[in-house]
Amino acid sequence: MPTLEWIGKEKVINHHQEVPFRVLERQYSFDENGQTASDNGSENMIIRGDNLEALKALLPRYEGRVKCIYIDPPYNTGNEGWVYNDNVNDPKIRKWLGEVVGKEGEDLTRHDKWLCMMYPRLKLLQKLLAEEGVIFISIDDNAQTLLRMICDEIFGVRNFLAQIVWQKRTSPDARRKVSAGHEYVCAYFKNVDCADSSINLLNFSESDKSKYKNPDNDPRGPWVSTDCTAQAGHGTKEQFYTMITPSGRVIELPDNLCWRFTKPRMDEEIAAGRIWFGSDGKGVPRKKTYLSEREGRNLWTWWPNSEVGHTQEATKEITTIFEKTATFDYPKPVRLIQRIIQIATKKDSIILDSFAGSGTTAHAVLNMNKADGGHRKFILVEMMDYAETITAERVRRVIKGYGQDKNAVEGTGGSFSFYELGEPLLIGENLNEAVGSEKIREYVWFTETKLPYAPTESENPYYLGANKGAAYYFYYEPQRVTVLDHEFLSGLRERGEITVIYADRCAISPEKLRELGIVFKKIPRDISRL
Template identity: 60%
Template sequence: MPTLESIGKDKVVNHHQEVPYRVLERQYSYDEAGQHAEDNGSENMIIHGDNLEALKALLPRYEGKVKCIYIDPPYNTGNEGWVYNDNVNDPKIKKWLGEVVGKEGEDLSRHDKWLCMMYPRLKLLQKLLAEDGAIFISIDSTELSSLHLLCNEIFGNVNFVDYISWFKKASPSNDAKYFSNDIEYILVFAKNKAIWRPSRLPLTEKQLRNYQNPDNDPRGCWNSATYTCNKSKEERPSLYYPILNPNTGQEVWPKETAVWAYSKEQYEEHIKNNLLYWGVDGKAKYPRFKKFLFGHQGVVNRTLWHYDDVNHTQGASMELRKLGITRFDTPKPTRLIERILQIASTPDSIILDSFAGSGTTAHAVLNMNRADGGHRKFILVEMMDYAGSITAERVKRVIDGYGDKKAVEGTGGHFSYYELGPVLLLPDGNLNEEVGAQEIREYVYYMETKEPLPAGQSKDEPYFMGLCRNTAYYFYYERESVTTLDYAFLSTIRTKAEGYIIYADLCAIPLETLRNHNILFKKIPRDIARL
């Protein structure tokens, strides 16, 4: 398999492991009652902060849980003046390159810088993606080939699904130097292509108009298809046979260059089930095959998406203007993201967008939940300072309704807004005492089990975290005192399990006794693994 080599790659291949784990600090919650300090329990999240650190912060709760990821990263066109600096010369990313890639970072080409920025982020996105999930990445021709090779390396080339071409412009660019750039791409990779299946699309109003019932069939409206195929008599001799028009009694043969599409046995079944239509007067030269609306499986997905179906860039900008947002130049249309969600999510899916921009993905999720009563959850991450003034503000207006006299009705819904909090493990290996005990418990339990910490906490066993694969996990931690695993603590254990893993500062029980009771002691903080 071809691999992609770039300057600085060796510095970033494992960088996602070196990124510090930070907790997420909720700033406020928002719902139809407005903004308030109280936690409304919403699973919808908008996170302000570097998306590399934010993605790592999501791992304990969401690794392997995200059904659909959509990202719209910088395209690396070299274009200055965008709200999200599209040539990856943003000071935060330059600082990151300087720290991670070292002195080479100042000399990297634009393309190498972009690859250094994308590599660790894609590694973490791959971890968050569910086994039956898929990632959709918007990109243009500048980095398309490099991105494909990068995703081959991270997701596996066997999990490449396809390129979607999005016809993004309603009119050509007459000032184009070479060609009017009318197409953008969406690169699609599955976590596990062998089990990922996209949903088919529902019929559009235009397609539904093709379903009628001219013969008053009690099974309802139907469309018709040709009864012949493109094979010749020589290629498919068994499909060259006569059939009978029941209305005229005439024997009908197909053309020798286009025989029937079905075997004689299938034809007899079709006759029995009244699936052939011979026209209004019953005297058509060849029959049509009836396909009923009630049994329709949906429209197969195609790789060319026209702006008539998913809108265009001008339409996306108009959406923002209607929302009263004027400081974002490169939004994606809501209908484009809705199309992705239609084929790659279910009504209960978690959807992640770690280059959130103006918040189109949340808008699409809220629209779809309102339309079908679903409970999709969104997680948005935006590193720029407009995360509050544009990204979150748009979501608020979508929930409440917007336009003159709120001409666009609100979707309802809710979210919580987060900032990246402190590092959980300090560089010297000690716990950051400023981090709350619950956040530490979530981290430790995840590192042990790769599962999220179960909700709720037992009043009888305040240090019990959870039972996983018949092992009970305890985190005996107090910020203001030293904890000791001793016989007194063992007497408080109520959970029955085959084995026990117990964290504490000290242990006063002999190793042989621990072994006899299938207890593994882990010392705080020495034995807390780093994510």
């Protein structure tokens, strides 16, 4: 498979493994009753901080669980004139490039910088995506070719779903001889073998339903018809025959066509009343497809703005929410993200947006939950300072309602918690005692089992839980050295076929441990790095 090379690639291709694991610190929670310092139990998250570190921090709880990812990354246009700096020259990114890529980073073109920034983030997003999950990425012509190539490398060519064309404008730009009226939404499966459960059909609109008619009063209800012929090159000899209509008209096949069905199958379809020969019975046969038998409308890669919104609509949404001239340039319309959520999620799915911008993804999730009673969860990550003043503020207003008079929009209800990136779990090779034991336990449990941590009731405070026949203990005290000895073993009630025990030291011989079915792991040496 062809691969893309650029300056700095060798420094970032595995950089996601070197990113420090930081814990997430909840700052406050919000729901219809307002903001509170106490935890309201919301599973919706808004995280302020570098999205590379935030994605790493999400792994213990969410690796392999996110059903739908939507991101709207910088488009690599070179334009510095707006709040979401699109030339990847933001001071935080420049600092990161300097630290990771090194002195080479001074010579990078904006394309090199963009690829260095995107690659490790896509690697972590791929880890978070569920096996049946789908990622959607907004992009334009400046970087869509580069994006496709690195996505082919990370997600796999066979997992490519579609490159959707979104009609973002309502009319051409009069200032340009040729103006861009579209952007792309590039979509990849995590695992194409799970594709059957990945994509939903669209709901039929009234316009869609109006195309189905019933001129012959078919008891199965309204229908549309499709051609009964196919390309001759794909047909078997049983698909070549002379058709005689119910009225007696003889229909010969053109040289380049065959019938869609064999003669016995065609006779069955005719007998069942599923073939239409026109009102006079003399027409070329057409296959009926009934509205009552359709689950929904099939998808295609052209998304007109009449169906999913446009940039002017998105700007108006922001202006209405904040009750002033738009405070965020080039947001995406809510209807565009709702379309993605509709086709790629179930009512209880987790949706992640790690370039959250103005918070459109959360707005779309809340709208859809209100409309169908769903319990979808959103996770937003935004590294810029406006994560609180724009991203979270928009979500607060959507939950409680916004706008005045004829522009008033009823609140969706819902909740979220706001997080900051906290301390690193490890400082050098040592555990960071400032993190707190419970978050370290969560991390250790996940690295052992790849499962989210849920505290287990036990008389032993060091017991983590059991999985696949193994029991796990994390014998850790921040202020003292812990020793795995016979006294500690005498207090164990929960045992497995194998019992894994983390401690600072071990006073039992390896032979005795094997005899007892115990695996000793030394803190911090044997704690896995994500």
